[in-house]
Amino acid sequence: MGVAVGSPQQGALGGTQAHAKDGSAGFALAKLEELVNWGRANSVWPLTFGLACCAIEQISAAASRFDIARFGSEVFRASPRQADLLIVSGRVSNKMAPVIKRIYDQMSDPKWVIAMGDCASCGGPFNNYAIVQGVDKMLPVDVYVPGCPPRPEALFYAIDKLREKIKAEEKLGVRE
Ligand code: SF4
Numbered sequence: 051m052g053v054a055v056g057s058p059q060q061g062a063l064g065g066t067q068a069h070a071k072d073g074s075a076g077f078a079l080a081k082l083e084e085l086v087n088w089g090r091a092n093s094v095w096p097l098t099f100g101l102a103c104c105a106i107e108q109i110s111a112a113a114s115r116f117d118i119a120r121f122g123s124e125v126f127r128a129s130p131r132q133a134d135l136l137i138v139s140g141r142v143s144n145k146m147a148p149v150i151k152r153i154y155d156q157m158s159d160p161k162w163v164i165a166m167g168d169c170a171s172c173g174g175p176f177n178n179y180a181i182v183q184g185v186d187k188m189l190p191v192d193v194y195v196p197g198c199p200p201r202p203e204a205l206f207y208a209i210d211k212l213r214e215k216i217k218a219e220e221k222l223g224v225r226e
């Protein structure tokens with residue numbers, strides 16, 4: 051769906067008129083999907099959530115030295131209903147798995163998941179009966195971050211990849 055935004059002076063089709071330096075915003079042409087995806091990609095709000103040592107790196111990402119606010123993601127929400135990004139940072143035990151699933155189900159749509167670190171991605175060094183061998187066994191993972199633990203910069207790279215993915219969504223984030 052196309053959207054045209056124009057100033058009253060120029061009109062929505064004012065492209066043929068000379069541009070006046072009057073401080074008005076002018077006009078922009080875009081598809082609705084692109085506008086919505088642009089807004090979503092620049093305001094991904096993570097859930098306040100951590101499981102193990104990788105969570106310390108996740109917490110560091112919000113500190114001034116790294117500054118996750120550059121991505122519009124500094125608002126770590128305390129409620130899953132106000133968050134649209136779940137960063138699984140740490141090993142997922144079988145005991146914790148149903149809790150994580152419930153938290154994910156309570157998050158608002160559209161929502162995304164980052165598996166941060168080897169443990170969340172594939173079980174890491176814990177190849178045993180107590181640990182889920184990758185959170186993608188129970189949730190749809192959008193981006194995997196390798197490392198044990200990954201540094202905050204690696205998490206930023208993952209968020210950047212996620213932003214690219216959100217901007218390319220064609221159905222306004224509806225998962226099949
Ligand atoms: S990947 Fe390494 S740092 Fe992260 S939770 Fe597992 S053991 Fe800890």
